[in-house]
Amino acid sequence: MRCGGDGTSQAGTARTVPDRSRIVELTFLKSHAGQRPQLVRYIVMNWFAMDAAAKARGLLDGFSVFESGSDEGAWNVVVSTIYRDARGYEAVKQDFEPIRKGHQEVLIEGRGLDDLGTVVDSREMFEHPGNTSC
Numbered sequence: 001m002r003c004g005g006d007g008t009s010q011a012g013t014a015r016t017v018p019d020r021s022r023i024v025e026l027t028f029l030k031s032h033a034g035q036r037p038q039l040v041r042y043i044v045m046n047w048f049a050m051d052a053a054a055k056a057r058g059l060l061d062g063f064s065v066f067e068s069g070s071d072e073g074a075w076n077v078v079v080s081t082i083y084r085d086a087r088g089y090e091a092v093k094q095d096f097e098p099i100r101k102g103h104q105e106v107l108i109e110g111r112g113l114d115d116l117g118t119v120v121d122s123r124e125m126f127e128h129p130g131n132t133s134c
Contacts, residue, residue: 022061022127023088028075031117038108039077039116040067045106046113051081053099059092060084075120088124 061082085091
């Protein structure tokens with residue numbers, strides 16, 4: 001299979017439709033000035049600690065963090081969480097809440113989330129089947 005310049009497959013003409021069985025939640029965050037690396041560490045030490053427990057229990061398929069490398073822009077950190085159910089967090093909320101309640105917050109240099117940045121937006125996206133790199 002060969003990829004087109006726009007990232008689409010040229011293997012056939014059939015179009016794919018979103019896989020409505022999985023949903024990816026994208027959470028956009030903006031770090032406070034000079035706090036981007038610390039915000040990423042906070043996410044890994046806190047959010048991902050809980051997400052790892054949830055994944056081990058079969059509640060999630062995966063999670064990742066991305067950063068822009070800059071303090072510029074409306075957001076500079078994005079967290080991706082892949083849910084196995086199109087209802088997203090609502091589908092796992094009852095089973096996830098005990099994980100959240102049992103988690104002991106890890107401060108980064110004595111700072112919590114509010115000291116490091118803020119959530120500016122969250123979007124749920126349906127995954128397209130066959131998502132692969134070209």
